[in-house]
Amino acid sequence: MTKITVVGAGFVGATTVQRIAEKELGDVVMTDIIEGMPQGKALDLMESAPIVGFDVNVVGTNDYKDMQDSDVVVITAGIARKPGMSRDDLVKTNLNIVGKVSENIKEYAPDSIVIVVTNPLDIMTHVALKKTGFHPGRVIGMSGVLDSVRFATFVAMELGCSARDVDAMVLGGHGDLMVPLPRHTTVSGIPITELMDEAAIDRLVQRTINGGAEIVELLKTGSAFYAPSAAITLMVESIVRDLKRILPAAAYMYGQYGHEDIYLGVPVKLGRMGVEAVIELDLTEPEQEMLAQSAEALKEAISTLDL
């Protein structure tokens, strides 16, 4: 049986565990530092199985050892943004948390594929890479799927059509410098540039860039978790079922798109080996420039860290 560990049993972690269990993607271990909390959530979830109808096992724990031999580990441990905080404000606290979690993954789940979710996403994925020492194809950041489905949702709302018919693409870092690509965003194969005017597209692009903050402003006590957990589960499914879906994710650059030694949101093929290919799109000059700005900001942030 496939084994999936989710580190951090807060809003994103626990909702992800629920989605993974309900899709029967594997047995799940949910770990957190708060005593009793992951155990309580796991038991509560198991008690829903007779109604929902899933046959996988969900275990809650405070001991990293229980992630032993996991096939996939999802890192959601850390603190989330409060109103007025940028993702970068989270760096110091989450650096220590993700560093410690990564050292434990290296020890107990040395063959796993790691999906990083903790913010600031692109930086934390870099931290996990350095602290696990894994091959970069096995350490991936989740943000592109979330940013893309937000864009898709806003397109569907604007056009009054089914969100299921919208395929959106957002590249770059998970932050103010993300790069939504209207040219590569389609409704049943029709580019949105043929369905709405430039002003509408610009408005939706801005709303996408601000998508995380919009939820934070509304919730006031935390950040988004329904769409993030759905996005994580899609990535986990593509890995454990070896679906080889083409999804936007933070992947390590070896020169693709002209960037090196940095995690950047790009379309990847996701399968049992992790990132099995990076898809290089033919970008326009302005798109390349936006991606370069995103990469520069990340490089600068990473250069200040002692990794």
Ligand code: NAI
């Ligand atoms: P939360 O506060 O509900 O949960 C975080 C959990 O991590 C808490 O239960 C906490 O006790 C636990 N934790 C802290 N240190 C730990 C450690 N060393 N080991 C295990 N668990 C530990 O926060 P939420 O809403 O679940 O968000 C989690 C993280 O995910 C945040 O950093 C947030 O910004 C990020 N996030 C990223 C997204 C993305 O697109 N990449 C989307 C949504 C959230």
Ligand code: 2OP
């Ligand atoms: C989001 O975009 C908080 O990064 C998280 O919702």
